[in-house]
Amino acid sequence: MKALVYHGTGKKRWEEKALPQLLESTDAIVRIVKTTICGTDLHILKGDVPTVEEGRILGHEGIGIVEAVGGAVRNVEVGDKVIISCITVCGSCNSCKRQLYSHCEDGGWILGHKIDGTQAEKVRIPHADSSLHRLPEGIDEEAALMLSDILPTGFEIGVINGKVQPGDTIALIGAGPVGLAALLTSQFYSPAHIIMIDVDDNRLHMAQQFGANTIINPTRQNVVEEIQKLTKGMGVDVAIECVGIPATFKICQDIITAGGHIANVGVHGKSVELHLDELWIKNITITTGLVNTNSTPMLLKSIQSNKISPEKLVTHRYPLSEIETAYEIFGNAAQEKALKIVLTAE
Ligand SMILES: [Zn+2]
Ligand SMILES: [Zn+2]
Numbered sequence: 001m002k003a004l005v006y007h008g009t010g011k012k013r014w015e016e017k018a019l020p021q022l023l024e025s026t027d028a029i030v031r032i033v034k035t036t037i038c039g040t041d042l043h044i045l046k047g048d049v050p051t052v053e054e055g056r057i058l059g060h061e062g063i064g065i066v067e068a069v070g071g072a073v074r075n076v077e078v079g080d081k082v083i084i085s086c087i088t089v090c091g092s093c094n095s096c097k098r099q100l101y102s103h104c105e106d107g108g109w110i111l112g113h114k115i116d117g118t119q120a121e122k123v124r125i126p127h128a129d130s131s132l133h134r135l136p137e138g139i140d141e142e143a144a145l146m147l148s149d150i151l152p153t154g155f156e157i158g159v160i161n162g163k164v165q166p167g168d169t170i171a172l173i174g175a176g177p178v179g180l181a182a183l184l185t186s187q188f189y190s191p192a193h194i195i196m197i198d199v200d201d202n203r204l205h206m207a208q209q210f211g212a213n214t215i216i217n218p219t220r221q222n223v224v225e226e227i228q229k230l231t232k233g234m235g236v237d238v239a240i241e242c243v244g245i246p247a248t249f250k251i252c253q254d255i256i257t258a259g260g261h262i263a264n265v266g267v268h269g270k271s272v273e274l275h276l277d278e279l280w281i282k283n284i285t286i287t288t289g290l291v292n293t294n295s296t297p298m299l300l301k302s303i304q305s306n307k308i309s310p311e312k313l314v315t316h317r318y319p320l321s322e323i324e325t326a327y328e329i330f331g332n333a334a335q336e337k338a339l340k341i342v343l344t345a346e
Contacts (some may be wrong), residue, residue, distance in 0.1 A: 001016070001017060001018075001019050001120060001121035001122050002014055002015065002016060002017070002120070002121055002320075002321065003015065003017040003057040003116070003119065003120030003121065004057060004058050004059065004119040004120065004323050004324075004327075005017065005055060005056065005057055005058075006044060006045070006052055006053075006054060006055070006056045006057075006058050007054055007055070008047075008054050009045070009046065009047035010045060010046075010047070011045075012045060012058065012324070012327070013324075014321065014323055014324050017057060017116075017120065019122060020116065020122050020123060020124035021124070022068055022069075022070050022124070023124065023126075024070055024072075024126060025070035025071045025072035025073070026070055026072050026073060026126060026127050026128060026129065027069070027070045027073070027124055027125065027126055027127075027128060028066050028067075028068065028069045028070070028073055028076060028124075028125045028128030028132060029066070029067045029068040029069075029122055029123070029124055029125075030062070030064035030065065030066055030067065030082060030084060030122065030123050030125055030132070031064050031065045031067050031121065031122050031345070032062050032063075032064045032118055032120060032121060032122065032123060032320070032345050033062075033063050033064045033065060033081070033141065033344070033345055034062060034063050034064075034141055034142070034145050034342055034343065034344050034345070035059050035061060035062040035063075035118045035119050035145075035320065035342075035343050036061050036062075036145055036148075036340055036341060036342055036343060037059075037119075037323075037326060037327060037330045037341055037343075038059075038060065038061060038086075038149060038150070039176065039177070039178075039267075040060070040267070041058050041059065041112070041119075041327075042330070042331060043267065043269075044058065044112075044113075045327075048269055049113070051113065051114065052112075052113055052114075056112070056113075056115075056116060056117070057112065057116035057117050057119060057120045057123075058112045058117050058119045059111070059112040059117035059118035059119030059120065059123075060084075060086040060109065060111040060112040060113065060117050060118060060148070060149060061084070061086055061118060061145060061148035061149045061150075062083075062084040062118035062123065062145070062148060063081065063082065063083050063084065063135060063141055063144050063145050063148070064081070064082060064084065064118075064123070065079065065080070065081055065082075066078050066079060066080045066081075066082055066128075066132070067122065069128060070128070073128045073129055074129055075128070075129040075130075075132070075134070076128055076129070076132050076134060080132075080134050080135075081134070081135040082132040082133060082134055082135055083132065083133040083135055083144050083145075083147050083148060083296070083300070084111070084118055084123070084125060084131070084132060084148055085131050085132070085133065085148060085293045085296060086109060086111060086148050086149040086291070086293065087101050087102055087104070087107065087108060087109055087131070087290075087291060087292065087293045088104060088106075088107030088108065088109075088110050088111060088125070088126055088127055088131045089101045089104050089107050089127055089130040089131050089293070090104050090105070090106040090107050090126075090127045090130070091127065091129065091130040093105035093106060095108075096130075099292060099294050100292060101292040101293055101294060102289070102290040102291060102292050102293075103290075104127075106126070106127065107126065107127055107131065108290075109290065110126075111123070111125075118148075119320075119323060119343070121320070121345060133147070133296055133297065133300060135300075136300075136304060138304075139300070139303060139304060140303070140311050142311040142314045142342055143303045143309060143310050143311040144300070144303070145340075145342060146181070146310035146311065146313055146314075146340065147296055147299055147300060147303070147310075149291065150177045150178050150181045150310075150313070150340070151181045151184075151185065151299050151308075151310050152291050152292075152293045152294075152295050152296050152299060153178050153181065153265065153291040154178045154179065154180070154181030154182035154183075154184070154185055154242070154265065155181065155182065155185035155295050155299065156289070156291050156292060156293075156294070156295050157263060157264075157265045157287075157288075157289045157290070157291055158172070158178075158179075158181075158182035158185075158186070158240040158242065158263050158265045159182055159185050159186045159188070159189070159240070159263075160295070161261070161263040161287035161288075161289060162238040162239075162240050162261045162262075162263030162287070163238065163261050163285075164186050164189040164191055164237075164238050165189060165191070165237070166189060166190040166191070166192075167190070167191070167192045168189075168191040168192060168193075168236075168237040168238055169191065169192060169193040169195070169230070169231055169236045169237055169238075170186060170191045170193070170194055170195065170236060170237060170238040170239070170240065171195040171196075171197060171227065171236040171238070171239045171240070171252075171255055172186075172194065172195070172196050172197065172207075172212075172240045172242060173197045173198075173239065173240065173241050173242060173243055173248045173251055173252060174197070174198060174241065174242030174243035174248060174265075174266060175196050175197075175198035175200065175203035175204060175206065175207045175242075176198075176203070176242060176243075176333075176339070177313055177339050177340050178242050178265055179196070179198070179207075179240070179242035179243075179265075180203075180206065180207060180210055180313055180339065181310065181313070182240050182242060182265065183196065183207055183210050183211060183212060184210055184211070184308050184309075184310060185299070185308065186240075187211055187308075188302075188307070191237075191238075193213050193214065193230070194211060194212045194213050194214070195212065195213065195214045195215075195216060195227065195230065195236065196208075196212040196214070196215050196216070197215075197216045197217075197218060197223055197248075197251065198215075198217065199217060199218055199219050200334050201217060202334075202337045203339075204216075204217060206339070209312075210312065214226075214230060218251075223251050223254075223255065224251070224254045224255060227255045231257070234257045235255050235256050235257035235258075235260065236255050236256060236257060236260065237257055237259075237260050237261070238260060238261050238262075238263065239251070239252035239255055239256050239260065239261075239262045239263070240263045240265060241262065241263065241264045241265060241266050242265045242266050243266045244266025244267045244268045244269065245266070245268070245269075246268075246270070246271075246272045246273060248266065249264065249266075249268070249272040249273075250272070250273065250275075252264075253274075253275050253278070253279060253284075256279075256282070256284055257282075258282045258283055258284075259282070259283045259284075260282070260284055260285075261284070261285045261286075261287065262284060262285070262286045262287070263287050264286065264287065264288045264289075265289075274286075313339050313340045314339070314340045314341075314342050315337060315338050315339045315340065315341070316329055316330075316336070316338055316340075316341040316342070317341070317342045317343075317344065318341065318342075318343050318344075319343070319344060319345075319346050320343045320344060320345045320346065321346065322343075323343050326341045326343055329341060
C-alpha cells in the first residue's frame with residue numbers, strides 16, 4: 001500500500017509500505033476513506049516531536065471502513081464505516097477508568113506518533129472497541145472527519161475546561177481549525193458575546209461567519225484596549241488560547257476578568273510567563289490538557305441533529321495520492337486560505 005512516511009526533520013515521502021496486520025485480538029484494520037493533516041503533523045516535520053521515529057507513517061485523523069477485526073473485538077464489524085479517534089483507548093487501565101483517555105497506559109496519542117498512522121491506504125487500530133466510533137448512515141463524511149481530533153479538542157480543552165456559561169463574554173485567541181472548532185462548540189452554551197482574535201483577516205472573516213460577534217486583529221488593533229472598551233473595563237469571563245506562543249498566553253492573562261477561566265489549548269514549544277502576582281487576587285482558573293475524546297459520541301449526535309456543521313472548516317480537497325501537495329498548501333495556510341484539507345482515497 002501507499003503511505004506518507006516521516007524520514008526525519010523536514011522529510012516525508014508518499015511511498016510503498018507493507019500492509020498493516022492484526023497483531024492483537026483487540027486490533028482492527030481500517031481502510032482509509034478520508035484523512036486530513038493536523039498542525040501537529042507540521043510540528044513533527046519541524047522536529048518538535050522527537051518521539052516520532054524515522055519510517056513512521058504520519059496522521060491521527062481519519063474515517064474508514066473496517067476490513068478485519070481481531071477475535072476479541074465486539075463493537076465494530078467488518079464493513080462498518082468508522083471514525084478513527086486520534087486518542088487510542090484501552091478502556092480498562094487506571095487512566096481510562098478515570099476517563100483520562102489521553103493518558104491511557106496502552107494508548108493515548110499513539111497514531112502517527114508511536115505507531116503507524118492514518119495518512120495511508122490502511123491502518124491498524126489497537127483497542128478497536130473503544131478507539132473507533134461507528135458512523136451512522138447519512139452523516140456527512142467531512143463533518144465526521146472533524147471528530148477525529150479538532151472538534152473534541154476545541155470543545156473539551158477549550159469550551160468545557162473554560163466553563164463557558166450562558167451570558168458569558170468569551171475571547172478565543174487563534175482562529176485556526178481548533179480555535180474555530182472551539183468557536184462552533186462554545187455556542188452550545190449560548191455565550192452572550194464571542195470575540196475572536198487572530199492576525200489573519202481571512203480566518204477572522206470565517207470566524208464571523210461561524211458566529212463571532214467581534215473580531216480583533218492585533219496587527220492593527222490593541223487587543224487589551226479593545227476588550228476593555230467592549231467589556232466596560234471588566235475583561236472576559238473565559239479566554240481560550242488556541243495558538244501556543246507566549247504572546248497569546250499573555251493576552252489571556254491581560255483580558256481575563258475576576259473569577260474567570262483561561263483555558264489553554266495551544267501547543268507551546270517554549271515556556272510562557274505566568275503573572276501569578278497579578279492573577280492570584282483575581283481568583284483565576286487556568287486549565288491545560290490533551291483531548292480525551294470522551295465527548296466524541298455527544299458531538300456525533302450534535303452533527304446528526306444539525307446542531308453543528310463542522311464540515312464548514314474544510315477549505316481544500318485532494319485525492320489521497322496528492323497528499324504531498326496538500327502538505328505544501330497546509331504549510332502555507334495563510335496565503336492559501338487553508339483550514340482543513342480533506343484527502344480522499346481513490
Ligand atoms: Zn491533530
Ligand atoms: Zn487505557
